[in-house]
Amino acid sequence: MTGKPFLIAAFAVVAGLLALVPQLGSEYWLGVAFIVAMWIALIQSWSLLSATTGYISLGHAVFYGIGAYVLVVSLDWMSVPYALALSGAAAGLLALVVGLPVLRVKGPYFVILTFGFAELVKNLVMLLETRLGQFSRMIFDAPSLEALYYAMLALAVIATALAAWTAQSRFGRGLAAIRENEVAAEAIGVPVTRLKLFAFVASAIIPGIVGGLLVLRTSYFAADQAFDPAVSFTIVTTAIVGGLGRVSGPLLGTLFLVILSELLWARFPQAYMMILGALLIVFILFVPQGLAGLVGRGLKR
Amino acid sequence: MTILDVQNVSKQFGGLKALQDVSFSVDEGTIFGLMGANGAGKTTLFGVIAGQIRPNGGSISFAGKTLAGQRPDQICRLGLGRTFQIVRPFGNLSVLDNVIVSAMYGSARAHRLVDATTAGRQALEDVGLAPLADQLAASLTLSNQKRLEIARALATGARLVLLDEVMAGLTATEVAEMTETLFRLRQERGLTILIIEHVMGALMNLSDRILVLDHGVPIAMGPPEQVVADENVLKVYFG
Ligand SMILES: Nc1ncnc2c1ncn2[C@@H]1O[C@H](COP(=O)(O)OP(=O)(O)O)[C@@H](O)[C@H]1O
Numbered sequence A: 001m002t003g004k005p006f007l008i009a010a011f012a013v014v015a016g017l018l019a020l021v022p023q024l025g026s027e028y029w030l031g032v033a034f035i036v037a038m039w040i041a042l043i044q045s046w047s048l049l050s051a052t053t054g055y056i057s058l059g060h061a062v063f064y065g066i067g068a069y070v071l072v073v074s075l076d077w078m079s080v081p082y083a084l085a086l087s088g089a090a091a092g093l094l095a096l097v098v099g100l101p102v103l104r105v106k107g108p109y110f111v112i113l114t115f116g117f118a119e120l121v122k123n124l125v126m127l128l129e130t131r132l133g134q135f136s137r138m139i140f141d142a143p144s145l146e147a148l149y150y151a152m153l154a155l156a157v158i159a160t161a162l163a164a165w166t167a168q169s170r171f172g173r174g175l176a177a178i179r180e181n182e183v184a185a186e187a188i189g190v191p192v193t194r195l196k197l198f199a200f201v202a203s204a205i206i207p208g209i210v211g212g213l214l215v216l217r218t219s220y221f222a223a224d225q226a227f228d229p230a231v232s233f234t235i236v237t238t239a240i241v242g243g244l245g246r247v248s249g250p251l252l253g254t255l256f257l258v259i260l261s262e263l264l265w266a267r268f269p270q271a272y273m274m275i276l277g278a279l280l281i282v283f284i285l286f287v288p289q290g291l292a293g294l295v296g297r298g299l300k301r
Numbered sequence B: 001m002t003i004l005d006v007q008n009v010s011k012q013f014g015g016l017k018a019l020q021d022v023s024f025s026v027d028e029g030t031i032f033g034l035m036g037a038n039g040a041g042k043t044t045l046f047g048v049i050a051g052q053i054r055p056n057g058g059s060i061s062f063a064g065k066t067l068a069g070q071r072p073d074q075i076c077r078l079g080l081g082r083t084f085q086i087v088r089p090f091g092n093l094s095v096l097d098n099v100i101v102s103a104m105y106g107s108a109r110a111h112r113l114v115d116a117t118t119a120g121r122q123a124l125e126d127v128g129l130a131p132l133a134d135q136l137a138a139s140l141t142l143s144n145q146k147r148l149e150i151a152r153a154l155a156t157g158a159r160l161v162l163l164d165e166v167m168a169g170l171t172a173t174e175v176a177e178m179t180e181t182l183f184r185l186r187q188e189r190g191l192t193i194l195i196i197e198h199v200m201g202a203l204m205n206l207s208d209r210i211l212v213l214d215h216g217v218p219i220a221m222g223p224p225e226q227v228v229a230d231e232n233v234l235k236v237y238f239g
């Protein structure tokens, strides 16, 4: 109990520092902070489903991708804020529609199914774009990086707050019961299917908006990039490296990832997936509680 | 007053007839025993009542409402709790958290944490698990995990609980204690209990009425002393 105010204060300080980054006046650091906020938003959202219920989604790139696509298409018809809202809504709707069939399977089957579904949607969008004669789309007059950054930071804060609220709520306890034993959860009154679907939809909406923001940042949309499965792999790996089941996990994981990527991947981009795989193996085998677990033990001493 | 009414229930697994035309009813505030050799269909009957298993025929009503087509969570929220013979603890949660979820989602509908904690602690107290409240459920011994099964069913706020071999593995003293506990729960909460038990003596002691199943077929029903004297039962149990 004594840890809670401390944690909230720590999160507030981190958010406050991140909010000050534009004051540095450095395009480089603002870009880095944008990426930091992006991964936090994505991973906290993913955790809402996967860390709580143990249904590991390896297809979250699909929500991010559909958000990006919806944004770039809808910008012709509406202003940026509405287009972003539509990106989130589209991602949530997609989760709602595929959730029922997909959430019927568990464990490795769920992992493979979500991955396969994301690839399917990617290829459908690529096909559609080819048919439409669009190989890539450009965005002109996008908002400033500073504005986009504040929006991304807001998403990161909302996703983190949502994760923190879920952890101690009735909803979160129901999800934990589902993770531990679905049959027993149902027998004590947990509406298992509804809760899982709700968590799935909740975990998809913010990634949809994130996808929209990223397209505005790059001013460029190509389906194979927007739906890049590397995004899904990065989410899962970073979440595990950070530590599942703790709100601080995605923050620490992201910090680690971004530092590593600034140091290494900028120079050796071809090694990205290799390093990701190696990290995943090392953490699953030797640090199953992730960085958050290590820090937690350190603080106790 | 009848709280549970089971009429002509049948269940087949492929070619195996696990339950054949089973009918009985349970009065509120009574303890009803289910007997039968391994594989007689007792656990299957629990699954059918609690909604995990869909019967091939027959009807079940609980507190005047039909249970046909209802999901297990809906049936639980009507006030029917069950335990599992093969225990299903929420292993990575504390013992207390196990019963708190129950109280939050079951018919008790204790949505607020304080209320759920009170209800949960009471249930742990009832089965003697209060001293272990903060331990991980996975770390409990099997007999304590069986107690946790009972506590979780109680914490839902159930008016009727189905107990599936919860005394298996308990010592004679513990069986006597558990018997006391169940009597007390019936007394204090007006709880109705449907119980499967291999420990024959305990079942005789506890039950107001007993139903005996043999290969899915009901072969005797009545008060314990009548059932043990029944020739069909004697034939099945003693050849
Ligand atoms: N899910 C299932 N699929 C196939 N057969 C089953 C299943 N569940 C139980 N059975 C079979 O049904 C019969 C009754 O089992 P059960 O109800 O567990 O008996 P009891 O609890 O009286 O020991 C057994 O022959 C068992 O093998």
Ligand SMILES: [Mg+2]
Residues within 6 Å of the ligand: B042, B043, B044, B085
């Ligand atoms: Mg059995």
